Amino acid sequence: MNRFVAWAAGFAAFLLPLWFLPHRWCERDSAAWFRGDEQLQNQLARGVERLITNPISRANFKTGSAQFDGEWLFGAYLMAGFGFGQTTLEHPQFRSRHLPLMELCAERILSDDVRAFDREMWRNDPLDTLDRDTGHDHAAYLGYFNLLLSFHRQLEPNSKFAPLNDRITAALARRLERSPTMLLQSYPAETYPVDNTAVIASIAAQHRPLVEKWIARCRKDYLDPKTGLLIQAVEPHSGSAADSPRGSGTALAAYFLSFADPVFSRDLYRAAKTHLADTFLGFGVVREYPRHIRNGRGDIDSGPIILGYSISATGFLIAGGRTNGDAEEFARLTGTAHLFGAPLRRGDRREYVTGGPLGNAILFAMLTARRQSP
């Protein structure tokens, strides 16, 4: 009897802290992140600054695919640029340092080696084809990059990128108007609604009626009627679903749309939270596929899927928590980012050790995502 009592007491003693302590420990900075603590934002900005001012190239990524390595290089500069822009907006005292860093990111994205991944897929350059429509949409490169340029222009109305921003905006709007699906192709015969949300957000300031029309079409045709989640991929010509509704795409789309349409962004966030968000030992985790879809596979978009939970969806939904004032979900997800990201402070900078240039840039953008007024 005594032995059983000892065993039971020991087991309970092992389990109790597991339920109550680790997630609370990992969430301890989340309130400060949520309210936009200047010191924390500055530390992560310094970490990301170190990563992107060091020369990085495709060789820094080891996905096993030259295309994906190129996308990740592009994504690292893109997300770092959003982070520097968002922190400039939230703390104007960062402006003199962060605005030039945002411009550095834009210049790197413009460089030949960073835009190579898109050129290799389309066999022509995204910037050479802006003034003519040959069916080469370049939605991924142009949409994401143009959103960064539009955001930069919002912060700096006399942006040196304004003429390029106008040219890309005009090209994207023209191509969207001509597309029967109202979607542009990211690569030949590959159409992703999430990439198109970046396109839409990037042209919102100049083409509001088109954006409204697009949002109505997206709600009707590209959301899963059961869950309200965004379909990950569609057939380029018919617009019919070519993949499932997924967490990584929905959470990322909610982030991009927060630049253009807070209501649609909030709806996507709520759909993701309702149908995909979960807790595990108090940590926030997000499924890649809704529960009714079994055996959904992981890919480059989702990252590794562990017990159905996606690294990317979990990371991207952090932004939705902050943007929509959902402090509890934000804390849970930030705790998970702390556990697996392994943040480390060195001097004045903070870096997530498992993140590398892309992971750190993504977390910088997500943790500093702009809060919408209630």
Add this chain to the structure above:
Amino acid sequence: MKRRLIRHSAEIVILVALHFTLLHWLAERDVVSVVFSAGQHTPRWMLLSAGAFLLVRLLVLLFLPGMILNRIVLMIVENRSKQ
């Protein structure tokens, strides 16, 4: 009792020190960032190091508090049954 306390304390210190050392050593060499983006070109030693680091981190952050409390409770129960 005293000897066991010392042994348990040493285990805890070793685990925490191992985590701290790996965190700094691997961060310096940018090794563990491959763990969420591994592909066929990722060197095996990098994957193994990253995996080992994550295991140690999970052990320290998730299970160590429970392990400590478990051992304290077991020692108390054992002590009482001896009395």
